[in-house]
Amino acid sequence: xxxxxxxxxxxxxxxxxxxxxxxxxxxxxxxxxxxxxxxxxxxxxxxxxxxxxxxxxxxxxxxxxxxxxxxxxxxxxxxxxxxxxxxxxxxxxxxxxxxxxxxx
Amino acid sequence: xxxxxxxxxxxxxxxxxxxxxxxxxxxxxxxxxxxxxxxxxxxxxxxxxxxxxxxxxxxxxxxxxxxxxxxxxxxxxxxxxxxxxxxxxxxxxxxxxxxxxxxxxxxxxxxxxxxxxxxxxxxxxxxxxxxxxxxxxxxxxxxxxxxxxxxxxxxxxxxxxxxxxxxxxxxxxxxxxxxxxxxxxxxxxxxxxxxxxxxxxxxxxxxxxxxxxxxxxxxxxxxxxxxxxxxxxxxxxxxxxxxxxxxxxxxxxxxxxxxxxxxxxxxxxxxxxxxxxxxxxxxxxxxxxxxxxxxxxxxxxxxxxxxxxxxxxxxxxxxxxxxxxxxxxxxxxxxxxxxxxxxxxxxxxxxxxxxxxxxxxxxxxxxxxxxxxxxxxxxxxxxxxxxxxxxxxxxxxxxxxxxxxxxxxxxxxxxxxxxxxxxxxxxxxxxxxxxxxxxxxxxxxxxxxxxxxxxxxxxxxxxxxxxxxxxxxxxxxxxxxxxxxxxxxxxxxxxxxxxxxxxxxxxxxxxxxxxxxxxxxxxxxxxxxxxxxxxxxx
Numbered sequence: 001x002x003x004x005x006x007x008x009x010x011x012x013x014x015x016x017x018x019x020x021x022x023x024x025x026x027x028x029x030x031x032x033x034x035x036x037x038x039x040x041x042x043x044x045x046x047x048x049x050x051x052x053x054x055x056x057x058x059x060x061x062x063x064x065x066x067x068x069x070x071x072x073x074x075x076x077x078x079x080x081x082x083x084x085x086x087x088x089x090x091x092x093x094x095x096x097x098x099x100x101x102x103x104x
Numbered sequence: 105x106x107x108x109x110x111x112x113x114x115x116x117x118x119x120x121x122x123x124x125x126x127x128x129x130x131x132x133x134x135x136x137x138x139x140x141x142x143x144x145x146x147x148x149x150x151x152x153x154x155x156x157x158x159x160x161x162x163x164x165x166x167x168x169x170x171x172x173x174x175x176x177x178x179x180x181x182x183x184x185x186x187x188x189x190x191x192x193x194x195x196x197x198x199x200x201x202x203x204x205x206x207x208x209x210x211x212x213x214x215x216x217x218x219x220x221x222x223x224x225x226x227x228x229x230x231x232x233x234x235x236x237x238x239x240x241x242x243x244x245x246x247x248x249x250x251x252x253x254x255x256x257x258x259x260x261x262x263x264x265x266x267x268x269x270x271x272x273x274x275x276x277x278x279x280x281x282x283x284x285x286x287x288x289x290x291x292x293x294x295x296x297x298x299x300x301x302x303x304x305x306x307x308x309x310x311x312x313x314x315x316x317x318x319x320x321x322x323x324x325x326x327x328x329x330x331x332x333x334x335x336x337x338x339x340x341x342x343x344x345x346x347x348x349x350x351x352x353x354x355x356x357x358x359x360x361x362x363x364x365x366x367x368x369x370x371x372x373x374x375x376x377x378x379x380x381x382x383x384x385x386x387x388x389x390x391x392x393x394x395x396x397x398x399x400x401x402x403x404x405x406x407x408x409x410x411x412x413x414x415x416x417x418x419x420x421x422x423x424x425x426x427x428x429x430x431x432x433x434x435x436x437x438x439x440x441x442x443x444x445x446x447x448x449x450x451x452x453x454x455x456x457x458x459x460x461x462x463x464x465x466x467x468x469x470x471x472x473x474x475x476x477x478x479x480x481x482x483x484x485x486x487x488x489x490x491x492x493x494x495x496x497x498x499x500x501x502x503x504x505x506x507x508x509x510x511x512x513x514x515x516x517x518x519x520x521x522x523x524x525x526x527x528x529x530x531x532x533x534x535x536x537x538x539x540x541x542x543x544x545x546x547x548x549x550x551x552x553x554x555x556x557x558x559x560x561x562x563x564x565x566x567x568x569x570x571x572x573x574x575x576x577x578x579x580x581x582x583x584x585x586x587x588x589x590x591x592x593x594x595x596x597x598x599x600x601x602x603x604x605x606x607x608x609x610x611x612x613x614x615x616x617x618x619x620x621x622x623x624x625x626x627x628x629x630x631x632x633x634x635x636x637x638x639x640x641x642x
Contacts, residue, residue: 044322
């Protein structure tokens, strides 16, 4: 990211704007899905419910989480911040899953 | 986007997510809305059934007919006449045949006489229903993914649209007609807010209906991806295996089937809505069993699933049914959501409420699409030309917002006009729909924006108005006859067609009256007429 900073500042305003949109869109679509998927997998194990119900509850919730990340990806003060926060968000269920050995 | 606040970024997101898949969402919403009445539409599309009037003995007639047609069958299924479909549908499976969907032989009977009916081959409202989540002419899974992604985009558009509006409640009571862009925005807000709970419910439940395809990761982690293990533990399989076991045991011994009427009378006592279907396994043998299924249940939590009663097919003695486990809260949430989407349970008033809400949703999408164009007119004027993107949106707007209803009218006309003996008749009905829609998408390329709207609206109005007139020529299908006999199933379809025609004609008329505000813009498009264009969805 730092390496590309110079390249980034050299671009015209329009090109920069488009790159930011592209970056945020990628984050919203891919990062949002990743977060929703990891949370679903993690909550399906973690929710204090009988197993099938935990799966169902986690899966039903996932679309709300996805939607929230998509909106956040465009609302964050900077694209960089949006990426970092989403990465941080993803880390929580990912670590839980690693701990549970469910990611293998 | 750094300098924008939360509300502005949501407005931006709302604009672009809405535009990106707006046309697809419009098509999904419109065909999905019509799907609330897909059985009624199918019935209307089969005029051969219109003489069928159900009475108390329809079930016995069906059994008599099956005794003649297939006394040795492994299973008979009878769908009894309902208020949504007054004909009798029977199906039977030969010995050794796998009992399941799509198999067996089917026949439609006149409920009043038990005579088989020669029904024209049509997909009926089922095509519109399938189209709204599987589109057409592409692999089912691909199409479901496309629609599911569009649904997710719709969810984002709804949430960001709500966030955008600071004064959402006040905006709802505001309508400023003849103010160009402002009127469009008001119309968009009003249609959105009026049915907002519906829009949200139908979108989120649409996602939930696809959820194991979209988000299988919960099952992956908790069940190592074993969907079957998950479903069997979740208790979604009901009593299927035992029935197979019964069938395979021993050589059948002939025995006379008990009369159906007393069993139905018993069911009627418990179920105020009566029985919806009869299933007879191993008829005319000692192992015969008769299963009755209730016509729609009361509980949303049980997904409106009816209860069942099982009887010995020879003695008529009631048999025990496997107990249904109580529904957990999480299951209940899913069941309520998915049955709200499918509304299998609903009576006519709720069905109409959903239909109208669906039309409002369709109108919301249409006004949003038009708003995108109207909002960019000043920019276009300043530029002195029409950018390609703007023109593309205009063309797609006409071809979808006005073109899709026109194509649906063409589908209905094809149903009426194609000869009954035509090979692949039902495919040709669908092709007519697709060809007309394609022409509607091409037509605006050749005409000015206003002309394109006008011509498609008028064509749609003429086609819709003609359909009830054509039905007058059919023996049992005319509007005066169905009104006189109180056949609301047929009459409401014809009246809805006339209402659609009136709306389209009104839209075309307003468009014709509209004079562009010459001082402000010589080539301002016909916004007033567009205002009514979204009504096309009726």
